[in-house]
Amino acid sequence: MDEGDPHGAVRPGGRTARTRALVLDAVTSLLVEAGYDGLSIDAVAERSGVHRATVYRRWRDVGGLLLDVFDAAAGDEWVPADTGSLVGDLIALNQEVFESLRDETSVTRALIAASFRSAQAAEALPGFWRDRYRRCEVVVSRAQRRGEIAGEVEAHRLLVAATAPLYHRLVLMGEPPRVEMAEQAARDAACSALPVIGGPGYQARPTE
Template identity: 60%
Template structure:
């Protein structure tokens, strides 16, 4: 099965896509990926199921397009003037996304383990987001906030953001408003000590 074609529909096609993807979000939030069906999505979206089958083919196609739609949003990483501030702001955005509609976020992540199409789309989305956020590390290096030499930007970003996903998704813990700043501070301290330098850390 191939992924849905990369296209940016307009007019009625765009409206149908928006209705269907809104329905997928609602279905995931209410019943998780286990209860997601083409028929249920079509009914909630108010479109004929043949329309959904023709464009998305199956549940995997719906999930893949939903994840791809997230990557179409015009988003830029925070620019606060410091590495710690940027990472804190980024973590605050992540925490909000995981707590405003937590059942949807968890369901979508779980779905990627059951759909090859969704898994591929999610990998592409993560790759794009990390690539976008590498500018945060580049700016910090330019300000002299990081040790001389190359810094593993991806490793630093993962270290700063991972605690949010661990607490919210894996542990299902209550939101901690202090966690974004605390996780960012820990990553900055590790980076300053050379943990993410090209040499793999200090001796």
């Protein structure tokens, strides 16, 4: 095992795994408190209580620490909620996204910001998101099995349509968070997949 490689250092449940958890907790808490500029091997060692030499040997630098935060997140068991309907599932998903972004002190916001500072974080963030969106595709396949979606729907496109307005409004545009944003964006996106006669947003109009 190459101890210089954080990937090789993962032994679930062992002392190595506990060290990793302490270090990665320190990384995210420092990132939220002080931003990318507050991150250093020394600060992480002090915050985590893990010896500086160990942090340096396993993670090498701030980029290696950030990369491992994304790797750890990718290894969790998260799946989207199953509420029984496409709209319900998209609303539940968006409520989670909203909660992850609503505070100035959110880890997600801090990681997005870090991805504009660290080349390694910039490379890791898209992969993390691809994995999350892939896990969400079950929301669309369940809706197809239930017969909610009759036509062709590109799952990734629908999931991005639902969630992107939250990232755009809260992270890039700096709008104040309002809880209804989550449900609104979910319903707007669902519309393109399942317009229903008389359903929400439906307006009867003659075709041209």
